[in-house]
Amino acid sequence: MDSLITLIQGAYQLVGSTTNVNSGDVWGVASILLLLVAALPALISRPPRPEVKLPEATQEISTQPEVVEAPPAKVVESFASRLKKGLSRSHQEIWGRIPALLGSKQLDQEQLEELEELLYSADLGPTMVNELISKLEEEWSGKEIGASEFKSSVSQYLREKMAPIQQQLSPTDNQFNPEHKGEKPKVIMIVGVNGAGKTTTIGKIATKLTAQGASVVVGACDTFRAAAVDQLEVWCERSGASMVRAKEGSNPSGVAYGALEQAQQSGADYCLLDTAGRLHTKGNLMEELNKNKRVLSKLDPDAPHEVWLVLDAITGQNAMRQAEEFNRTLKLTGLIFTKCDGSSKAGSAISIVDQLKVPIIYIGVGESVDDLDIFNLDHYLLALLDGGTPENYH
Numbered sequence: 001m002d003s004l005i006t007l008i009q010g011a012y013q014l015v016g017s018t019t020n021v022n023s024g025d026v027w028g029v030a031s032i033l034l035l036l037v038a039a040l041p042a043l044i045s046r047p048p049r050p051e052v053k054l055p056e057a058t059q060e061i062s063t064q065p066e067v068v069e070a071p072p073a074k075v076v077e078s079f080a081s082r083l084k085k086g087l088s089r090s091h092q093e094i095w096g097r098i099p100a101l102l103g104s105k106q107l108d109q110e111q112l113e114e115l116e117e118l119l120y121s122a123d124l125g126p127t128m129v130n131e132l133i134s135k136l137e138e139e140w141s142g143k144e145i146g147a148s149e150f151k152s153s154v155s156q157y158l159r160e161k162m163a164p165i166q167q168q169l170s171p172t173d174n175q176f177n178p179e180h181k182g183e184k185p186k187v188i189m190i191v192g193v194n195g196a197g198k199t200t201t202i203g204k205i206a207t208k209l210t211a212q213g214a215s216v217v218v219g220a221c222d223t224f225r226a227a228a229v230d231q232l233e234v235w236c237e238r239s240g241a242s243m244v245r246a247k248e249g250s251n252p253s254g255v256a257y258g259a260l261e262q263a264q265q266s267g268a269d270y271c272l273l274d275t276a277g278r279l280h281t282k283g284n285l286m287e288e289l290n291k292n293k294r295v296l297s298k299l300d301p302d303a304p305h306e307v308w309l310v311l312d313a314i315t316g317q318n319a320m321r322q323a324e325e326f327n328r329t330l331k332l333t334g335l336i337f338t339k340c341d342g343s344s345k346a347g348s349a350i351s352i353v354d355q356l357k358v359p360i361i362y363i364g365v366g367e368s369v370d371d372l373d374i375f376n377l378d379h380y381l382l383a384l385l386d387g388g389t390p391e392n393y394h
């Protein structure tokens, strides 16, 4: 007890009190201390945490690295298959009628007349139809000819007619070769009647070339309609090609000049020139295209390197007259057949190539970029006559 009194006395002195400590004080202080000691665990302990219920595990956690499944590969339809679809109308309406015409009897005059009518409806043109009928008569008269023999005979004839002209081109001629980067720009002028598909085709070609790594300048030489220039601008923006345009109504040959100048200065690989549609029968408008050509040659004596005529396959035999006129005025170097998807008259392409001795460069079977591709004679004949694609045969 004495030692406790001494301890408390010391504590009083420490806090500066001079009061004497008696035994009553001691009991008071001791009982307070005891109370404090008893309450201490309760004071220092934290309030209990609310119990958090964890959701039950629904699946086992794997220690294996996660295998991410690749998204299904996008199926890209081949151009041969698009071509087949595009030409299916021509195939069904014309060439698909052959089995019904050729019964199991010997080839006679009546059958020959029916076949002649069929070939005319395919828009092969009188020269080719006459030649084909004579060939059939010579080879098959008095013999039984089946549908497949007739088709292979026609196919062989058309191939013989077209191949020497198409072989002037190699399949890579119109693809950009990066090894030629830095050479002067190749100038391609696109011409044709109203609505043939010139602007759309330029847009598609520009898109293909830029995708191959080429730098392309497009000249909007159709200065008659602001809408035509806007349409071209959309394609150029999408493809990354630069576009040279002039004010509505200004001189188209000025735009052609400006476009080639920009292509030369910027080191572009191609200069594509869109022109206004015009009737082949309007002499003054045709002459204007010649002026475009002359103006270009001031910047490059070889320009334009190509003059391609866009022909709408739906036009049928009228396409022949258009082709003849444009060729007479401009010396065409290539043909582009558009809208082969909407026509049963796709055969006109063949007779034009034969007549003009000018090859087909591109063929169009729809409005999207992928619906235009380099013309392939074998694929074309296969799709037209057999309704097939090369995949069916390999």
Ligand SMILES: Nc1nc2c(ncn2[C@@H]2O[C@H](COP(=O)(O)OP(=O)(O)OP(=O)(O)O)[C@@H](O)[C@H]2O)c(=O)[nH]1
Pocket (backbone or CB within 6 Å): 192, 193, 194, 195, 196, 197, 198, 199, 200, 201, 222, 228, 275, 276, 277, 278, 338, 339, 340, 341, 342, 364, 365, 366, 367, 371
């Ligand atoms: N179905 C189909 N439509 C096409 C094809 N090519 C072009 N067209 C469409 O044909 C229409 C006319 O095409 P444009 O490119 O404007 O024709 P254009 O020759 O420039 O016409 P103008 O400038 O008015 O002389 C547009 O609606 C094109 O989308 C094709 O291969 N198939």
Ligand SMILES: [Mg+2]
Pocket (backbone or CB within 6 Å): 198, 199, 200, 222, 228, 275, 276, 277
């Ligand atoms: Mg146009």
